[in-house]
Amino acid sequence: MAKNKTLKRIVTKTGEVRYYQGPKRLKNKAGQRKWVKANSSAPAQTYTKNELRSLQALKRYNEAWKFNGIQIQPIYIELLKKLAVPISKAKNKDLSTLVDKKGNKIFNNFVDVIRMIDAKAKSDKKFLQFCTEVGLPNYRKRDYKTFKDNTIRSIVDFIDLLNTESLKNYTLVVWDPQGDEHRGRVKAILALRDFEIMVGEAIQSVAKNSAFLRFCYDYTLNIKKREIMVDLTDRKELKDLQDYITNEGNNKGDTTSISDKYNDVDIEISFS
């Protein structure tokens, strides 16, 4: 005879809540989870504190993106959007349900999502790149026609990137040109600011007509550790920033790019 597997919730005289699946008592965590799942529309006051926590976790799970029912981090969705994957066509927010025009699955395993993102990151430098723009003192006296727009952005914009839904729980880590690590948003942002000031001053010291700097940071994402990393270690300690200006020239309207000096940043200097 088949055993009765009905889920039961019993409150003892001492107020303890116990869960049973048929005759077998379940561990509290598993019982709470199963009970809440089966009774998710019950009034809130009928739940215990722990059941409420399970209910919140269930809601978060239902709202989250998944792969074959396993919850995934929102950053993957952001990156897939950049790759123009039609994620809105996924059933129940599950990426494993996505199919191409021929009806074949786009992703057979979750690692196919990682492969796709990884391949793009390896082949397209701009895929994970964030640019900031800084006007040097001379910028105010610039010839407007030299520049495409009048808006100067700054390092503060990096904070907007960090505040996006998918990156809000990430730690920013910056290695400065000397290779010292700056971990945490405030310290790392300050390190980026100091770096931009240092570059600006070095450029100004040899080219008074330098007016505009653009820093394009190729950040690295470590999704498992929830870290966003920028390595500014000096790759050419024997070559000064000033040498690039001397070699490339700094006439009005010229633009000089420095892409091999520091690990994760390309610097563009415009002259007026």
Add this chain to the structure above:
Amino acid sequence: MKILDIPRTTDNVQFNIDILNKLNVDFIVQHGTYTTTIITEEGKARYMMNQYNNRVFMCANLIKTDVLKSENAKQIIEAKYLKSNFGVSQNVNSYQAKQVLNIDISSAYATCLYTNGLITDKTYATIKSLPKTERLPCVGMLATSHTKFYYRDGECYNVDVFRAPTAPVFFYLIDEINYIMQQIQFLLGVDFIFYWVDGVFFNYDTPPEKIQMIEQFLSDSGYDYKYEDVQDFKIDVDPKKMMLKMVKNNIPKQYIVGKDDVGESVKNYLNDLLKKQTNQPNINTIK
């Protein structure tokens, strides 16, 4: 020419370079992954990490020959990869358990070479016939690299950097095995503990349905696997190193990752010497 084989330690190599510089003797330092060789007119002093049997070098040559003939390898080698900016390293925490489960992929790199059409049946069989300790170095030789520092009158005047053209294939293999491990990690979820190269450790109480999914995934991907008996498992992680202790198949094992790297230390020493020079050498890259 006389060849002297010496264990590679940073102190040994530094001592030899400093002496030759003081004597103003012309010499070349050839620095690779496993060996640093100092070449003078009189002979060679070879500082070695390990000594391998000749069959390792023979097998490495078989692999290289097959890879260079393979169309798939040509595509891998020709693909112009920028540096990866999508990190995948693990977040390993300290952990301890009386018993854990461990799945090891059998001959992971050899199988990866084979399933991707990069080597022939014969070469695959040859690699599989080698003991485990020899399989990785013979595949790793796809990525052979060394730097030659030329010295004259106590100063380095030229640097040649050599990297084998098959190196991208080795990095491709590492990526592929890493992807396999990442998929297993994803399937295990909270039951995952840690993976290392081609073996994954996970909770002893992992639900059987999760384990079935992993086995199915490995079989579908063409990899053989085996379970190992692992007891008294312990991972200690601190900022400088990770220590792994376990009793695997009744044999106590201990590994320390990230504590010391003699090769890197010697390279840093050579680069520091360059920085101190007033005249900078020419640097040529040979591929």
